[in-house]
Amino acid sequence: MNDFLTQSHWIGKFTDNELSSEQETQLLYQASQNPLLRNELRLDKDLTEMFADPELIELSETIRKTIKDEKSKVHMPFYLKIAASVIILISLAGFTGFIINYTNQRYGNDLLSHQRFLKPQLKGLWGLLPGNMNPNMSSTPVKRRAIVQNSITDNPYTPRPEYEFLVGTVTRDISVMVISPMPRVKCRSDSLLQFSWRWLTGPVPLCLEITDNHGRIVLNYLQMTDVSYILNTKQWARGLYYYKITSGDELVTMGSISIY
Amino acid sequence: MILLYTNEWLVKGFIEGRESCIKYMYREYFPMVRSIVSTRKGNLEDAEDIFHDGLMIIHKRLKNKGFILNSSLKTYLFSVCKNLWRRRLERKFRLLYAADTYLGDADSCDTPEDLEEENAEKFRLYKKHFAELPEFCRELLTHYIRRTPLEDIARIMNYKDAEYVKARKYYCKNLLRKKILNDPECKQFMNYE
Numbered sequence: 001m002n003d004f005l006t007q008s009h010w011i012g013k014f015t016d017n018e019l020s021s022e023q024e025t026q027l028l029y030q031a032s033q034n035p036l037l038r039n040e041l042r043l044d045k046d047l048t049e050m051f052a053d054p055e056l057i058e059l060s061e062t063i064r065k066t067i068k069d070e071k072s073k074v075h076m077p078f079y080l081k082i083a084a085s086v087i088i089l090i091s092l093a094g095f096t097g098f099i100i101n102y103t104n105q106r107y108g109n110d111l112l113s114h115q116r117f118l119k120p121q122l123k124g125l126w127g128l129l130p131g132n133m134n135p136n137m138s139s140t141p142v143k144r145r146a147i148v149q150n151s152i153t154d155n156p157y158t159p160r161p162e163y164e165f166l167v168g169t170v171t172r173d174i175s176v177m178v179i180s181p182m183p184r185v186k187c188r189s190d191s192l193l194q195f196s197w198r199w200l201t202g203p204v205p206l207c208l209e210i211t212d213n214h215g216r217i218v219l220n221y222l223q224m225t226d227v228s229y230i231l232n233t234k235q236w237a238r239g240l241y242y243y244k245i246t247s248g249d250e251l252v253t254m255g256s257i258s259i260y
Numbered sequence: 261m262i263l264l265y266t267n268e269w270l271v272k273g274f275i276e277g278r279e280s281c282i283k284y285m286y287r288e289y290f291p292m293v294r295s296i297v298s299t300r301k302g303n304l305e306d307a308e309d310i311f312h313d314g315l316m317i318i319h320k321r322l323k324n325k326g327f328i329l330n331s332s333l334k335t336y337l338f339s340v341c342k343n344l345w346r347r348r349l350e351r352k353f354r355l356l357y358a359a360d361t362y363l364g365d366a367d368s369c370d371t372p373e374d375l376e377e378e379n380a381e382k383f384r385l386y387k388k389h390f391a392e393l394p395e396f397c398r399e400l401l402t403h404y405i406r407r408t409p410l411e412d413i414a415r416i417m418n419y420k421d422a423e424y425v426k427a428r429k430y431y432c433k434n435l436l437r438k439k440i441l442n443d444p445e446c447k448q449f450m451n452y453e
Contacts, residue, residue: 009430011437043437050386051405059277059319060387063312066282070290071308 011037015044143218144235156239157258160213163242166254175201176252178245183255189233193257195245196228204247210257213240233259267332274315274333275322285315289334293341300345310348313380314341320376344377385446389439397432404429 010027013019019027031037050057076084168183179196187193195208203225210219210231218241221229238259245252265273265284273281290311297307314337321327329336390398396417403413410422419425440446 009427009434012430012433039441040437043440044433046382047386047433047436050383051401054405054407055277056316056320056383057387057405060312060316060383062277062279062282063315064387066279066286067290067308067312070283070286 011040011044014041015048143216144237156213156237158213159240159256160215160242163211163215163254163256166251167242167256168254175199175204176206176245176247178253181255181257183253184258185255186258186260187233189236189238189259191233191259193231193233194228195231195243197245197252198227206252207246209244209246211242211244213242233257270333271322271329274319277319282315285333285337286311289337292334292338296338296342297345300349302345302349306345306348309381309384310341310345313344313377313384316380316383317344317376320380340377343373344380347374347377348381382446385443386436386440389436389443392439393432393436396428397435400425400428401432401436 010019010023014024014027031041177198177200179198180194185193197206205222206224208219208221208224208229209217211217218236219231236259241257241259242254243257244254265281270281270284274285290307293311293314294304294307297303297310302310317340318333318337322329390401393401400413400417403416408416410425413425414420414422417425419428
């Protein structure tokens with residue numbers, strides 16, 4: 001009877017109140033004799049109660065799912081997180097240092113290999129910022145475009161005889177001593193060229209004028225009262241240029257710059 | 261991203277069964293539960309079960325209108341989980357070292373809280389066995405839990421009629437009962453007789 005009852009659907013039907021009165025009486029009699037059947041009846045009641053609350057089942061599933069998901073994630077201990085952060089910071093600092101060092105060396109080597117009187121002035125990554133590119137500000141885009149346009153048709157390296165004989169030989173004002181650049185400078189188009197001088201008696205405003213080999217003024221920088229001036233040739237067209245430093249009406253020196 | 265919840269928000273979200281709140285509670289409170297269990301002869305699985313049961317109990321109590329939470333949720337969970345694990349250990353030790361002692365002694369289930377805790381454990385075990393049922397049984401019983409009409413279940417599951425659905429339901433419940441009764445873990449607390 002026990003087997004019959006447990007195998008059949010009587011227990012379920014009893015919980016659902018679907019047994020006839022005779023069947024119910026029979027089942028209850030059997031249950032009073034059989035502890036296993038009583039256990040089953042109570043368990044079935046428990047299960048029915050559990051099924052009656054879908055919200056609770058949903059919550060249980062959510063908790064289980066959360067535990068499973070979070071367990072599968074790799075949680076790094078706190079000290080490892082700190083160690084990882086330190087390693088990343090050191091790596092970044094090293095990488096930045098390498099870039100700065102490499103940039104300085106590259107520009108410095110490039111300049112020094114071609115013109116030992118040029119002084120590398122690029123300051124790592126910061127040298128690339130627009131604010132630091134003002135040495136060449138007076139060269140307007142229109143002028144540069146004109147130079148580039150002409151350089152296509154004319155030979156930009158043809159020396160200009162009327163300037164050429166003055167290069168390196170003229171120093172009429174002895175109150176100013178030009179230190180750099182040398183009269184004939186050869187440099188790359190992305191170089192920084194330093195003009196520096198010393199006043200022997202006292203500061204006198206100077207004027208720097210640069211022309212191309214066709215006599216067109218490329219840069220005219222007036223009233224220089226510092227002891228140096230840095231020229232950035234980055235945006236200049238390749239070719240031969242002549243620079244002229246004057247003090248008032250007197251010519252201090254003249255030289256040529258060959259940008260290749 | 262880890263959000264910070266106030267106690268009120270957490271309680272509110274937990275009552276509504278929000279997954280984000282449960283996640284937060286797992287991240288913030290589970291280490292505490294794990295330490296309770298691991299320092300008292302338990303393993304990670306035990307800790308997860310205790311955490312699950314603890315949350316189920318608290319959820320049930322929070323939903324009760326008359327219940328007032330006087331402490332933070334973390335403190336409350338701590339005390340619930342600690343009690344749960346103590347009771348579970350007691351039951352284990354009784355079975356191991358004093359098998360001849362009467363299982364249903366006076367201090368095992370004397371308060372409503374004790375009953376709640378035992379019910380939570382039962383619920384977890386039932387759920388575990390429910391998940392191990394064959395696919396069609398799980399589907400059928402899930403429809404039954406959601407109170408889908410028998411005719412609709414028959415249509416969805418391609419069964420002949422509602423009567424057949426009923427017969428399958430009894431069969432599945434019977435299967436579930438057998439699984440539960442044959443589980444030694446269930447026998448620990450199912451002291452009906």
